[in-house]
Amino acid sequence: xxxxxxxxxxxxxxxxxxxxxxxxxxxxxxxxxxxxxxxxxxxxxxxxxxxxxxxxxxxxxxxxxxxxxxxxxxxxxxxxxxxxxxxxxxxxxxxxxxxxxxxxxxxxxxxxxxxxxxxxxxxxxxxxxxxxxxxxxxxxxxxxxxxxxxxxxxxxxxxxxxxxxxxxxxxxxxxxxxxxxxx
Amino acid sequence: xxxxxxxxxxxxxxxxxxxxxxxxxxxxxxxxxxxxxxxxxxxxxxxxxxxxxxxxxxxxxxxxxxxxxxxxxxxxxxxxxxxxxxxxxxxxxxxxxxxxxxxxxxxxxxxxxxxxxxxxxxxxxxxxxxxxxxxxxxxxxxxxxxxxxxxxxxxxxxxxxxxxxxxxxxxxx
Numbered sequence: 352x353x354x355x356x357x358x359x360x361x362x363x364x365x366x367x368x369x370x371x372x373x374x375x376x377x378x379x380x381x382x383x384x385x386x387x388x389x390x391x392x393x394x395x396x397x398x399x400x401x402x403x404x405x406x407x408x409x410x411x412x413x414x415x416x417x418x419x420x421x422x423x424x425x426x427x428x429x430x431x432x433x434x435x436x437x438x439x440x441x442x443x444x445x446x447x448x449x450x451x452x453x454x455x456x457x458x459x460x461x462x463x464x465x466x467x468x469x470x471x472x473x474x475x476x477x478x479x480x481x482x483x484x485x486x487x488x489x490x491x492x493x494x495x496x497x498x499x500x501x502x503x504x505x506x507x508x509x510x511x512x513x514x515x516x517x518x519x520x521x522x523x524x525x526x527x528x529x530x531x532x533x534x
Numbered sequence: 535x536x537x538x539x540x541x542x543x544x545x546x547x548x549x550x551x552x553x554x555x556x557x558x559x560x561x562x563x564x565x566x567x568x569x570x571x572x573x574x575x576x577x578x579x580x581x582x583x584x585x586x587x588x589x590x591x592x593x594x595x596x597x598x599x600x601x602x603x604x605x606x607x608x609x610x611x612x613x614x615x616x617x618x619x620x621x622x623x624x625x626x627x628x629x630x631x632x633x634x635x636x637x638x639x640x641x642x643x644x645x646x647x648x649x650x651x652x653x654x655x656x657x658x659x660x661x662x663x664x665x666x667x668x669x670x671x672x673x674x675x676x677x678x679x680x681x682x683x684x685x686x687x688x689x690x691x692x693x694x695x696x697x698x699x700x701x702x703x704x705x706x707x
Contacts, residue, residue: 439673440672440673474676474678474680474685475672475673
């Protein structure tokens with residue numbers, strides 16, 4: 352047994368500790384749980400999808416972040432990763448997948464195409480998925496390396512940790528969804 | 535015995551007269567022009583004649599010539615291949631800009647189905663008699679025909695475009 356544990360343990364959230372009890376905010380506990388079990392729904396259409404496959408592999412091992420189970424269905428998925436060029440013809444399908452996910456849900460746009468249309472400044476390509484669905488984290492790169500995808504996921508974890516449990520019923524969030532005509 | 539281009543040309547001229555014109559040899563393919571109203575007959579003849587035997591439709595696609603006169607703005611190019619003698623032939627038919635219509639060849643080659651749909655999708659050329667002439671690659675809501683040379687290739691919906699970064703301003707300041 353070495354003294355350096357191989358297991359990464361999350362830090363206890365801020366709270367009041369005493370003899371035999373520990374009190375903290377529900378927000379932080381729920382956030383902690385959500386952030387460390389982001390189940391991905393990969394929506395991979397091009398090269399970025401291949402990079403994500405590498406991220407899933409043993410070398411980069413996205414499972415370390417609690418993203419062991421890839422869900423190729425909107426059921427039980429929290430994190431929609433859009434990877435690759437989204438043609439305008441594909442936009443309604445992407446939107447449908449997003450609408451079928453249940454709250455809480457987060458979206459990462461991986462790579463230049465998903466974020467802005469990338470080099471495909473054409474009549475047939477959607478110029479960034481944020482035209483049809485709200486996006487939480489953008490990962491730059493063409494294609495981004497697996498490290499960058501992991502960085503994007505860690506960035507999202509920070510966001511999820513600090514999110515209020517009630518955020519999704521807040522008027523701002525409703526307004527955001529309404530601006531995309533998603534009810 | 536190989537199939538000579540002169541044989542092909544003579545047979546076509548004898549049968550169709552003025553409807554087949556402008557025979558020329560481009561690289562190693564005999565190329566000619568067909569009047570728009572007889573493409574189907576010419577193709578049927580090329581396919582079913584016992585010496586010509588062009589049994590395979592390699593490709594069918596559209597071209598837009600914006601500088602041509604109105605009557606010759608659009609062209610449909612057909613490539614055919616005779617597998618027996620390994621000879622290829624190419625013919626074009628020119629169409630009017632306001633009314634680009636030509637008869638379908640789906641009755642001769644089933645593969646023409648998607649090729650004609652694609653040509654319609656990108657050029658707006660109408661193939662009369664096609665069983666299901668609708669867009670195949672672009673989205674159905676699209677109103678324009680993107681491969682016509684009057685069409686802006688860039689997406690106009692981009693909000694992050696600044697002409698200065700593309701060398702499109704005179705001063706670049």
